Amino acid sequence: MISYIIRRLIQAVVTLFLITVIVFLVMRLLPGDPITLYTTEVLTPQQRAELIEMYGLDQPLLIQYTSWISDVLRGDLGMSPTQGRPVNELIARNLGRTIHLGSLALVLGIILGIPAGIVAATRRGKWQDTAATLFANIGICVPIFWLGVMMIYLFAFYLRVLPSHGYTSPLVDFGLSTKQLIMPVICLALFPMASLARQTRSSMLEVLRQDYIRTAWAKGLSERLIIRRHVVKNGLIPIITLIGLQVPRIISGAVIVETVFSIPGFGRLLMVSALSKDYQVIQGGVLVAATLVVLSNLVVDLCYGWIDPRIQYT
Numbered sequence: 197m198i199s200y201i202i203r204r205l206i207q208a209v210v211t212l213f214l215i216t217v218i219v220f221l222v223m224r225l226l227p228g229d230p231i232t233l234y235t236t237e238v239l240t241p242q243q244r245a246e247l248i249e250m251y252g253l254d255q256p257l258l259i260q261y262t263s264w265i266s267d268v269l270r271g272d273l274g275m276s277p278t279q280g281r282p283v284n285e286l287i288a289r290n291l292g293r294t295i296h297l298g299s300l301a302l303v304l305g306i307i308l309g310i311p312a313g314i315v316a317a318t319r320r321g322k323w324q325d326t327a328a329t330l331f332a333n334i335g336i337c338v339p340i341f342w343l344g345v346m347m348i349y350l351f352a353f354y355l356r357v358l359p360s361h362g363y364t365s366p367l368v369d370f371g372l373s374t375k376q377l378i379m380p381v382i383c384l385a386l387f388p389m390a391s392l393a394r395q396t397r398s399s400m401l402e403v404l405r406q407d408y409i410r411t412a413w414a415k416g417l418s419e420r421l422i423i424r425r426h427v428v429k430n431g432l433i434p435i436i437t438l439i440g441l442q443v444p445r446i447i448s449g450a451v452i453v454e455t456v457f458s459i460p461g462f463g464r465l466l467m468v469s470a471l472s473k474d475y476q477v478i479q480g481g482v483l484v485a486a487t488l489v490v491l492s493n494l495v496v497d498l499c500y501g502w503i504d505p506r507i508q509y510t
Contacts, residue, residue, distance in 0.1 A: 212487060216265060220260075273479070276469075276474055277475075278469075278474045290465045291484065293460065294447070294461040314423065316328035316393065318419070318423060336387065344456035380456075384449050384450065395435055402431065409427065436500065437496060439496070451463035451467050462484075
């Protein structure tokens with residue numbers, strides 16, 4: 197077990213290293229002049245040369261990358277040229293909001309999606325199965341931005357029961373925070389909910405066909421006991437895998453949701469930084485997002501052995 201964790205950590209470090217190289221090169225190879233983007237003033241050649249030297253843009257790419265990655269290892273993601281603030285501060289301030297939004301969406305998707313898939317599998321061919329399958333197919337296909345705009349029109353402008361935008365910490369005003377998060381959480385949770393329902397149904401149906409399930413029925417065990425003790429537990433492996441894959445989906449979906457509902461979160465920060473070509477924020481933000489995805493994959497791998505003791509880590 198320990199050797200497996202060490203190998204996975206080494207693989208995670210290598211993955212993050214490759215991501216930093218790719219992001220660094222892509223940002224430097226984009227068209228446009230960084231100095232022109234960093235300031236709206238008309239610069240003299242001397243001022244321009246001073247700015248280039250200050251940001252280290254006169255150095256070879258290898259030197260620039262080495263300098264940046266050495267600062268990252270010390271916990272310094274640099275200074276945002278467009279906002280004039282440390283990247284660490286910008287990410288820390290916005291990431292908490294996205295984690296709050298994303299965690300609620302993921303929990304909602306799990307709470308509603310998995311039971312819907314179990315009901316669809318155990319009631320195959322009946323109206324419960326039809327309803328759950330129809331809901332899952334709609335959830336997979338509906339665009340997040342369209343759903344967000346429709347919900348804003350219905351609940352904020354027409355019914356006037358929910359605020360249309362903004363974010364308030366639950367520690368400041370729990371009631372207002374809850375109202376502001378209802379629509380964004382539903383939009384962000386729709387795809388995980390639908391995909392988990394479909395995957396759960398498929399996994400449960402596969403397990404229900406196994407011989408030991410028929411033996412359990414023949415022994416006279418109750419349906420609830422069979423589903424809880426045998427079917428759900430043995431069908432969780434692909435479901436856990438899919439839950440891990442929802443983390444990057446939620447991070448990418450947060451860009452759209454935070455833009456539609458004007459939430460100053462991590463996703464919106466990356467979008468604004470990309471539009472303004474703020475290299476430092478994009479590099480730091482992508483590195484943080486990649487770290488979260490790699491850690492979530494590691495947690496999923498470790499959960500396999502806890503769910504199914506037959507899995508051996510070698």
